[in-house]
Amino acid sequence: MPLPARSSRNLLRRFRRNDRGSAVVEFALIAPLFFGLLFAIIEVSMIFFASQVLETVTQDSARMVMTGQAQGASYTQQQFKDFVCGRVAALFDCTNGVYVDVRSYPNNGFGSINIAPPIDSSQAFNPNMKYCPGSAGDVVVVRLFYQWPLFVTKLGFNTANLANGKRLLTATATFKNEPSGVSGATCS
Template identity: 65%
Template sequence: MPSHIRSFSQLLRRFRRNRGGSVVVEFAFVAPIFFALLFAIIETALMFFASQVLETVTQDSARMIMTGQAQNQQLNQEQFKAVVCGKVAALFDCNKIEVDVQSYTQFGSVDVGNQITKKAFTNPNNYKPGGAGDIVVVRLFYRWPILVTKFGYDISNLSDGTRLLTATAAFQNEPFN
Protein backbone atom coordinates (compact mmCIF):
# COMPACT_ATOMS: atom_id res chain seq x y z
CA MET A 1 0.00 0.00 0.00
CA PRO A 2 1.45 3.39 -0.94
CA SER A 3 2.51 5.63 1.91
CA HIS A 4 0.07 8.49 1.16
CA ILE A 5 -2.93 6.05 1.35
CA ARG A 6 -1.54 4.54 4.54
CA SER A 7 -1.12 7.98 6.15
CA PHE A 8 -4.64 8.99 5.08
CA SER A 9 -6.13 5.81 6.61
CA GLN A 10 -4.17 6.41 9.83
CA LEU A 11 -5.49 9.97 9.88
CA LEU A 12 -9.07 8.68 9.55
CA ARG A 13 -8.55 6.18 12.39
CA ARG A 14 -7.16 8.89 14.65
CA PHE A 15 -10.03 11.19 13.76
CA ARG A 16 -12.57 8.46 14.54
CA ARG A 17 -10.98 7.74 17.94
CA ASN A 18 -10.69 11.39 18.93
CA ARG A 19 -13.88 12.46 20.78
CA GLY A 20 -12.74 15.97 21.72
CA GLY A 21 -15.06 17.87 19.34
CA SER A 22 -18.10 15.61 19.67
CA VAL A 23 -19.66 17.75 22.42
CA VAL A 24 -19.55 20.83 20.20
CA VAL A 25 -21.12 18.96 17.30
CA GLU A 26 -23.85 17.47 19.52
CA PHE A 27 -24.59 20.89 21.01
CA ALA A 28 -24.86 22.37 17.51
CA PHE A 29 -27.59 19.83 16.76
CA VAL A 30 -29.50 20.31 20.03
CA ALA A 31 -29.04 24.08 20.62
CA PRO A 32 -31.58 25.43 18.07
CA ILE A 33 -34.32 23.17 19.45
CA PHE A 34 -33.39 23.99 23.03
CA PHE A 35 -33.41 27.75 22.45
CA ALA A 36 -36.64 27.63 20.43
CA LEU A 37 -38.33 25.76 23.28
CA LEU A 38 -36.86 28.12 25.88
CA PHE A 39 -38.04 31.25 24.04
CA ALA A 40 -41.49 29.72 23.45
CA ILE A 41 -41.84 29.06 27.18
CA ILE A 42 -40.71 32.60 28.06
CA GLU A 43 -43.06 34.21 25.52
CA THR A 44 -46.03 32.11 26.68
CA ALA A 45 -45.32 32.94 30.32
CA LEU A 46 -45.03 36.65 29.50
CA MET A 47 -48.34 36.53 27.63
CA PHE A 48 -50.08 34.87 30.60
CA PHE A 49 -48.55 37.44 32.94
CA ALA A 50 -49.82 40.28 30.71
CA SER A 51 -53.26 38.68 30.64
CA GLN A 52 -53.34 38.59 34.45
CA VAL A 53 -52.24 42.24 34.65
CA LEU A 54 -55.04 43.16 32.23
CA GLU A 55 -57.54 41.28 34.44
CA THR A 56 -56.38 43.21 37.49
CA VAL A 57 -56.60 46.56 35.65
CA THR A 58 -60.12 45.64 34.49
CA GLN A 59 -61.28 44.83 38.01
CA ASP A 60 -59.76 48.03 39.43
CA SER A 61 -61.19 50.23 36.68
CA ALA A 62 -64.63 48.60 36.79
CA ARG A 63 -64.89 49.55 40.45
CA MET A 64 -65.29 53.20 39.38
CA ILE A 65 -68.43 52.25 37.45
CA MET A 66 -69.75 49.88 40.11
CA THR A 67 -69.56 52.55 42.81
CA GLY A 68 -71.04 55.26 40.56
CA GLN A 69 -67.91 57.43 40.45
CA ALA A 70 -67.71 57.28 36.65
CA GLN A 71 -71.41 58.15 36.29
CA ASN A 72 -71.28 60.99 38.83
CA GLN A 73 -68.22 62.47 37.10
CA GLN A 74 -69.99 61.94 33.74
CA LEU A 75 -66.98 60.19 32.25
CA ASN A 76 -67.19 59.36 28.54
CA GLN A 77 -65.43 56.42 26.90
CA GLU A 78 -62.18 58.30 26.28
CA GLN A 79 -62.05 59.61 29.84
CA PHE A 80 -62.73 56.13 31.22
CA LYS A 81 -59.97 54.79 28.96
CA ALA A 82 -57.65 57.43 30.43
CA VAL A 83 -58.47 56.05 33.89
CA VAL A 84 -57.65 52.55 32.62
CA CYS A 85 -54.38 53.79 31.11
CA GLY A 86 -53.43 55.32 34.45
CA LYS A 87 -53.55 51.84 35.99
CA VAL A 88 -51.74 50.02 33.17
CA ALA A 89 -48.19 48.92 33.77
CA ALA A 90 -45.37 49.55 31.31
CA LEU A 91 -46.34 46.21 29.79
CA PHE A 92 -49.01 47.71 27.51
CA ASP A 93 -49.29 50.42 24.86
CA CYS A 94 -52.32 52.42 25.98
CA ASN A 95 -53.25 53.32 22.40
CA LYS A 96 -53.89 49.64 21.66
CA ILE A 97 -56.29 49.04 24.57
CA GLU A 98 -59.95 48.80 23.54
CA VAL A 99 -62.71 49.46 26.10
CA ASP A 100 -66.22 47.99 26.00
CA VAL A 101 -68.77 48.81 28.72
CA GLN A 102 -72.31 47.52 28.36
CA SER A 103 -75.23 47.69 30.82
CA TYR A 104 -78.18 45.32 31.15
CA THR A 105 -81.35 45.22 33.25
CA GLN A 106 -80.84 41.64 34.49
CA PHE A 107 -78.10 39.00 34.48
CA GLY A 108 -80.09 36.71 32.17
CA SER A 109 -79.94 39.24 29.34
CA VAL A 110 -76.12 39.52 29.35
CA ASP A 111 -74.64 38.54 25.99
CA VAL A 112 -70.93 39.13 25.45
CA GLY A 113 -70.34 36.84 22.45
CA ASN A 114 -67.04 35.98 20.85
CA GLN A 115 -65.22 38.99 19.42
CA ILE A 116 -63.01 36.90 17.11
CA THR A 117 -64.51 35.75 13.82
CA LYS A 118 -62.30 34.12 11.20
CA LYS A 119 -59.17 35.40 12.96
CA ALA A 120 -60.47 39.00 12.85
CA PHE A 121 -61.30 41.12 15.91
CA THR A 122 -64.61 42.97 15.99
CA ASN A 123 -64.53 45.71 18.61
CA PRO A 124 -68.00 46.27 20.13
CA ASN A 125 -66.89 49.79 21.18
CA ASN A 126 -69.72 50.49 23.65
CA TYR A 127 -69.76 52.76 26.67
CA LYS A 128 -72.97 52.40 28.65
CA PRO A 129 -72.09 52.33 32.36
CA GLY A 130 -75.76 52.18 33.42
CA GLY A 131 -77.41 53.50 36.53
CA ALA A 132 -77.81 52.35 40.11
CA GLY A 133 -78.70 48.64 40.30
CA ASP A 134 -77.96 47.92 36.61
CA ILE A 135 -75.92 44.91 35.54
CA VAL A 136 -72.70 46.03 33.85
CA VAL A 137 -70.04 44.14 31.89
CA VAL A 138 -66.68 45.86 31.46
CA ARG A 139 -64.26 44.33 28.96
CA LEU A 140 -60.78 45.38 27.96
CA PHE A 141 -59.13 44.07 24.81
CA TYR A 142 -55.46 44.18 23.90
CA ARG A 143 -53.62 42.82 20.86
CA TRP A 144 -50.53 41.20 22.33
CA PRO A 145 -47.62 40.99 19.85
CA ILE A 146 -46.23 37.52 19.24
CA LEU A 147 -42.53 37.62 18.40
CA VAL A 148 -40.65 34.37 18.96
CA THR A 149 -43.29 31.71 18.53
CA LYS A 150 -44.10 32.59 14.93
CA PHE A 151 -41.47 30.02 13.94
CA GLY A 152 -43.60 26.93 14.57
CA TYR A 153 -45.39 27.10 17.91
CA ASP A 154 -47.88 29.84 17.01
CA ILE A 155 -50.14 31.08 19.82
CA SER A 156 -51.61 33.98 17.86
CA ASN A 157 -55.37 34.01 17.35
CA LEU A 158 -55.67 36.97 14.97
CA SER A 159 -54.68 37.12 11.32
CA ASP A 160 -52.12 39.88 11.94
CA GLY A 161 -50.04 37.50 14.10
CA THR A 162 -51.11 38.95 17.47
CA ARG A 163 -52.98 37.36 20.36
CA LEU A 164 -56.16 39.07 21.56
CA LEU A 165 -56.10 39.32 25.34
CA THR A 166 -59.53 39.87 26.88
CA ALA A 167 -60.35 40.74 30.48
CA THR A 168 -63.93 40.91 31.77
CA ALA A 169 -65.65 42.17 34.90
CA ALA A 170 -69.39 41.58 35.40
CA PHE A 171 -71.22 43.10 38.35
CA GLN A 172 -74.32 44.89 39.59
CA ASN A 173 -73.92 48.61 40.20
CA GLU A 174 -74.25 49.74 43.78
CA PRO A 175 -77.15 52.07 44.72
CA PHE A 176 -75.37 55.39 44.24
CA ASN A 177 -76.74 58.93 44.05
Protein backbone atom coordinates in the same frame (compact mmCIF):
# COMPACT_ATOMS: atom_id res chain seq x y z
CA MET B 1 2.65 7.46 -2.76
CA PRO B 2 0.03 5.35 -0.93
CA LEU B 3 0.30 4.86 2.80
CA PRO B 4 1.16 1.40 3.99
CA ALA B 5 -1.90 -0.57 5.16
CA ARG B 6 -0.65 -0.69 8.71
CA SER B 7 -0.25 3.10 9.11
CA SER B 8 -3.65 3.81 7.53
CA ARG B 9 -5.29 1.45 10.05
CA ASN B 10 -3.52 3.26 12.90
CA LEU B 11 -4.69 6.59 11.54
CA LEU B 12 -8.28 5.31 11.35
CA ARG B 13 -8.13 4.00 14.92
CA ARG B 14 -6.83 7.32 16.23
CA PHE B 15 -9.61 9.16 14.39
CA ARG B 16 -12.31 6.97 15.95
CA ARG B 17 -10.93 7.42 19.47
CA ASN B 18 -10.56 11.19 19.15
CA ASP B 19 -13.77 12.76 20.51
CA ARG B 20 -12.62 16.38 20.61
CA GLY B 21 -15.26 18.51 18.93
CA SER B 22 -18.10 16.08 19.51
CA ALA B 23 -19.68 18.44 22.06
CA VAL B 24 -19.75 21.19 19.44
CA VAL B 25 -21.47 18.93 16.92
CA GLU B 26 -24.00 17.74 19.51
CA PHE B 27 -24.72 21.33 20.58
CA ALA B 28 -25.20 22.39 16.96
CA LEU B 29 -27.80 19.64 16.55
CA ILE B 30 -29.69 20.42 19.77
CA ALA B 31 -29.34 24.25 19.97
CA PRO B 32 -32.17 25.21 17.55
CA LEU B 33 -34.65 23.04 19.45
CA PHE B 34 -33.42 24.31 22.81
CA PHE B 35 -33.61 27.98 21.86
CA GLY B 36 -36.97 27.55 20.13
CA LEU B 37 -38.40 25.96 23.28
CA LEU B 38 -36.79 28.62 25.48
CA PHE B 39 -38.26 31.48 23.41
CA ALA B 40 -41.69 29.80 23.34
CA ILE B 41 -41.64 29.50 27.15
CA ILE B 42 -40.67 33.17 27.49
CA GLU B 43 -43.43 34.25 25.09
CA VAL B 44 -46.14 32.23 26.84
CA SER B 45 -44.94 33.62 30.18
CA MET B 46 -45.19 37.16 28.85
CA ILE B 47 -48.72 36.47 27.56
CA PHE B 48 -49.79 35.17 30.98
CA PHE B 49 -48.15 38.12 32.75
CA ALA B 50 -49.79 40.65 30.39
CA SER B 51 -53.17 38.92 30.85
CA GLN B 52 -52.82 39.17 34.61
CA VAL B 53 -51.96 42.87 34.41
CA LEU B 54 -54.98 43.45 32.16
CA GLU B 55 -57.23 41.54 34.61
CA THR B 56 -56.00 43.63 37.54
CA VAL B 57 -56.56 46.90 35.66
CA THR B 58 -60.04 45.72 34.66
CA GLN B 59 -61.01 44.94 38.25
CA ASP B 60 -59.67 48.28 39.51
CA SER B 61 -61.41 50.25 36.75
CA ALA B 62 -64.69 48.35 37.11
CA ARG B 63 -64.81 49.39 40.75
CA MET B 64 -65.24 53.01 39.56
CA VAL B 65 -68.40 52.01 37.69
CA MET B 66 -69.72 49.65 40.36
CA THR B 67 -69.54 52.29 43.08
CA GLY B 68 -71.13 54.96 40.88
CA GLN B 69 -68.05 57.20 40.77
CA ALA B 70 -67.80 57.08 36.96
CA GLN B 71 -71.49 57.91 36.58
CA GLY B 72 -71.31 60.67 39.22
CA ALA B 73 -68.38 62.29 37.42
CA SER B 74 -70.23 61.91 34.08
CA TYR B 75 -67.33 60.08 32.48
CA THR B 76 -67.37 59.72 28.72
CA GLN B 77 -65.87 56.70 27.02
CA GLN B 78 -62.61 58.59 26.41
CA GLN B 79 -62.41 59.79 30.03
CA PHE B 80 -62.96 56.26 31.29
CA LYS B 81 -60.30 54.99 28.88
CA ASP B 82 -57.91 57.68 30.17
CA PHE B 83 -58.66 56.44 33.71
CA VAL B 84 -57.85 52.90 32.59
CA CYS B 85 -54.66 54.05 30.85
CA GLY B 86 -53.51 55.69 34.06
CA ARG B 87 -53.44 52.25 35.67
CA VAL B 88 -51.88 50.25 32.85
CA ALA B 89 -48.22 49.46 33.26
CA ALA B 90 -45.66 50.26 30.59
CA LEU B 91 -46.41 46.83 29.20
CA PHE B 92 -49.16 48.11 26.87
CA ASP B 93 -49.55 50.86 24.29
CA CYS B 94 -52.72 52.11 25.95
CA THR B 95 -53.71 55.02 23.74
CA ASN B 96 -53.66 53.01 20.51
CA GLY B 97 -53.95 49.43 21.67
CA VAL B 98 -56.28 49.05 24.65
CA TYR B 99 -59.99 48.90 23.84
CA VAL B 100 -62.59 49.53 26.57
CA ASP B 101 -66.10 48.10 26.37
CA VAL B 102 -68.66 48.87 29.11
CA ARG B 103 -72.21 47.55 28.69
CA SER B 104 -75.11 47.56 31.12
CA TYR B 105 -78.12 45.27 31.32
CA PRO B 106 -81.34 45.74 33.28
CA ASN B 107 -81.63 44.38 36.81
CA ASN B 108 -81.53 40.54 36.76
CA GLY B 109 -80.04 40.72 33.27
CA PHE B 110 -77.37 38.10 33.84
CA GLY B 111 -79.05 35.74 31.38
CA SER B 112 -78.84 38.18 28.47
CA ILE B 113 -75.13 38.95 28.78
CA ASN B 114 -73.01 38.21 25.72
CA ILE B 115 -69.29 38.04 26.39
CA ALA B 116 -68.22 36.41 23.15
CA PRO B 117 -64.90 37.82 21.95
CA PRO B 118 -65.29 40.45 19.21
CA ILE B 119 -63.58 38.31 16.57
CA ASP B 120 -65.38 37.81 13.26
CA SER B 121 -65.39 34.71 11.06
CA SER B 122 -62.22 35.80 9.25
CA GLN B 123 -60.36 35.98 12.61
CA ALA B 124 -60.23 39.80 12.52
CA PHE B 125 -60.76 41.95 15.62
CA ASN B 126 -64.03 43.91 15.44
CA PRO B 127 -63.67 46.86 17.83
CA ASN B 128 -67.35 47.77 18.25
CA MET B 129 -66.86 49.24 21.74
CA LYS B 130 -69.59 50.94 23.76
CA TYR B 131 -69.68 52.86 27.00
CA CYS B 132 -72.89 52.39 28.97
CA PRO B 133 -72.14 52.23 32.73
CA GLY B 134 -75.80 51.90 33.69
CA SER B 135 -77.57 53.06 36.83
CA ALA B 136 -78.01 51.73 40.35
CA GLY B 137 -78.87 48.03 40.38
CA ASP B 138 -77.99 47.38 36.73
CA VAL B 139 -75.77 44.48 35.73
CA VAL B 140 -72.61 45.80 34.08
CA VAL B 141 -69.88 44.09 32.07
CA VAL B 142 -66.53 45.89 31.76
CA ARG B 143 -64.13 44.37 29.24
CA LEU B 144 -60.66 45.40 28.16
CA PHE B 145 -59.03 44.11 24.98
CA TYR B 146 -55.44 44.28 23.78
CA GLN B 147 -53.86 42.82 20.64
CA TRP B 148 -50.61 41.32 21.93
CA PRO B 149 -47.82 41.06 19.32
CA LEU B 150 -46.21 37.62 18.99
CA PHE B 151 -42.60 36.94 18.07
CA VAL B 152 -42.03 33.19 18.36
CA THR B 153 -44.88 32.60 15.90
CA LYS B 154 -42.36 33.04 13.11
CA LEU B 155 -40.49 30.00 14.44
CA GLY B 156 -43.50 27.69 14.16
CA PHE B 157 -44.98 28.11 17.65
CA ASN B 158 -48.31 29.80 17.03
CA THR B 159 -50.57 31.08 19.84
CA ALA B 160 -52.23 33.73 17.65
CA ASN B 161 -56.01 33.87 17.60
CA LEU B 162 -56.24 36.81 15.16
CA ALA B 163 -55.60 36.83 11.42
CA ASN B 164 -52.92 39.52 11.80
CA GLY B 165 -50.72 37.12 13.80
CA LYS B 166 -51.50 38.68 17.20
CA ARG B 167 -53.10 37.28 20.33
CA LEU B 168 -56.25 39.03 21.58
CA LEU B 169 -56.01 39.40 25.35
CA THR B 170 -59.35 39.88 27.08
CA ALA B 171 -60.16 40.79 30.67
CA THR B 172 -63.73 40.87 31.96
CA ALA B 173 -65.45 42.09 35.12
CA THR B 174 -69.17 41.42 35.61
CA PHE B 175 -71.02 42.93 38.55
CA LYS B 176 -74.19 44.58 39.73
CA ASN B 177 -74.02 48.34 40.32
CA GLU B 178 -74.37 49.35 43.94
CA PRO B 179 -77.68 50.95 44.90
CA SER B 180 -76.03 54.31 45.36
CA GLY B 181 -78.85 56.37 43.90
CA VAL B 182 -76.66 57.51 41.00
CA SER B 183 -78.69 57.95 37.87
CA GLY B 184 -77.56 56.20 34.71
CA ALA B 185 -75.08 57.88 32.42
CA THR B 186 -75.78 58.28 28.75
CA CYS B 187 -74.52 55.47 26.58
CA SER B 188 -72.04 56.05 23.81
